[in-house]
Amino acid sequence: MKQKLVIGTRGSKLALWQANYVAACLRERYPEVVIELKNMVTTGDRILDVPLAKIGGKGLFTKELEVAMLSSEIDLAVHSLKDMPTDLPEGLILAAVTDRVDPGDALISPEYKTLANLPVNAKVGTSSLRRKAQLLHARPDLTIVDLRGNLDTRLKKLTTENLDAIMLAVAGLKRLGWDEHITQVLPQDICLPAVGQGALALEARENDAETLAMLEFLNHEPTRLATLAERAFLAEAEGGCQIPIGVYGQLNQQGQLSLNAVIMSPDGREAVRDTIVGSPAEAAAIGQTLAVRMLDHGGREILAKLFEAK
Numbered sequence: 001m002k003q004k005l006v007i008g009t010r011g012s013k014l015a016l017w018q019a020n021y022v023a024a025c026l027r028e029r030y031p032e033v034v035i036e037l038k039n040m041v042t043t044g045d046r047i048l049d050v051p052l053a054k055i056g057g058k059g060l061f062t063k064e065l066e067v068a069m070l071s072s073e074i075d076l077a078v079h080s081l082k083d084m085p086t087d088l089p090e091g092l093i094l095a096a097v098t099d100r101v102d103p104g105d106a107l108i109s110p111e112y113k114t115l116a117n118l119p120v121n122a123k124v125g126t127s128s129l130r131r132k133a134q135l136l137h138a139r140p141d142l143t144i145v146d147l148r149g150n151l152d153t154r155l156k157k158l159t160t161e162n163l164d165a166i167m168l169a170v171a172g173l174k175r176l177g178w179d180e181h182i183t184q185v186l187p188q189d190i191c192l193p194a195v196g197q198g199a200l201a202l203e204a205r206e207n208d209a210e211t212l213a214m215l216e217f218l219n220h221e222p223t224r225l226a227t228l229a230e231r232a233f234l235a236e237a238e239g240g241c242q243i244p245i246g247v248y249g250q251l252n253q254q255g256q257l258s259l260n261a262v263i264m265s266p267d268g269r270e271a272v273r274d275t276i277v278g279s280p281a282e283a284a285a286i287g288q289t290l291a292v293r294m295l296d297h298g299g300r301e302i303l304a305k306l307f308e309a310k
Ligand SMILES: NCc1[nH]cc(CCC(=O)O)c1CC(=O)O
Pocket: 080, 081, 082, 083, 167, 168, 169, 171, 172, 173, 196, 197, 198, 199, 200
């Protein structure tokens, strides 16, 4: 067993909460091991004034941490699984995927509370294409305003930018103890989450058997399998740019893996929805099969138009 583990993390409040959470779990499990945190700045943290969809490129919030891991400056990195690209750099693997706090998306609207209650043309802040498309699908009249920055910045913008509502992940709000701001958790028939939303990913070196073994107890196998299917779906559906996709995988009571997904045009007018159920042992194949099926049933046209528009 290692004497010391260095955890790399971004410096945002949410990232620090997540890294400290993992550090606390490790300290409790291995009281004799020194657990250190190392703060790092990623490209995604540096560029705050450009909509994420426009920066493009994968791994905006992970790359600098991965470089540090490969050079053994840090032993593991804690990320929101949602922010991790589907293909990891050579030599790095997902050592563990934690149980999800909550996969859902929340509406925060102090005045109107729910989506149905928002007045015509209400201004809603989000910088996620996925949330934008699903909001517009349900409410084509809404005006969607770009909203970037850390969770605290975004909450402040609700007031400073005169927005009627903003949308954020339930998980992030809960972790920071800000869930009392939530006025509605959107049902999944209106808004499907992002791939991996709500789960933490522990990334480590593939050849670092000691660290991998020490992290294993943090892995929640049903969540790992469900998100494996979600990530396989994304890898198959995505042509290299951010696209409006929602997907949620879950092990049901019979132990079967079910996956619900939607592919939408950015304006929310076109939508392809589908569901698949299968054996968790086939998680990756299930995700891939669903993506192919949805691409064949209208998804490809939606994506083609998206690329044309770029
Ligand atoms: N895109 C940033 C990000 N990455 C992870 C979370 C929340 C926590 C999670 O989904 O696990 C958030 C904030 C948000 O989307 O509102």
